[in-house]
Amino acid sequence: MKTYYSPSHEYIKVDGNIGYIGISDYAQHALGNVVYVDMPEVGDDIEAGEDFGAIESVKAASDLIAPVSGAVIEINEHLIDNPRLVNEDAMTNWIIKVELTNPSELDDLMDEEAYKELCEKEKH
Template identity: 80%
Template structure:
């Protein structure tokens, strides 16, 4: 399994043609206590670079941008009643599972090293 990243702090952990999409630990930390996750439904299509839902802290809603295109095959139902699971472990608590339609999209995403540098640069601002 390899993990890819959006500059907007979503990850795609890829296992074969399935991607687990969630937000990074950096993102959950920046958001603070998460009180709601707006998720698509199983069967919906998501498109790379487009929003598929939102995570909301007390203060604000942040749109979620999909790193990949494909069909939603599963949503993390634990997040419906317990959105704070993302604060506890953002890597483990993915938000949606997507069946990839175009694995070549992964080439335009950041790898872990590039993403780490991206976060460090952002934190300095």
């Protein structure tokens, strides 16, 4: 699986036309203790660049922006009772699983290296 990143700190791990979307480790760290993840319903369509939910910590709330367009085929139900899984391991604990409708959108995202650079820049 290849991992791509968006400038708003979501990642998508892609396996064929299936993608797992979550927030990056950098993002979970910046948010602090996650207390709630507002997720869409299975069957909802998401659109690249549009918000599909929100994530809340004690000190901040942030929209979740879809890195690609697609249909939600699963949500990570573990996050309902235990949103702190995002803090424990953001890269494993994805938020939604989607079926991509336009895989070419992946070309607009960053790879690991480009994303690292972005994070370095934002730290200053």
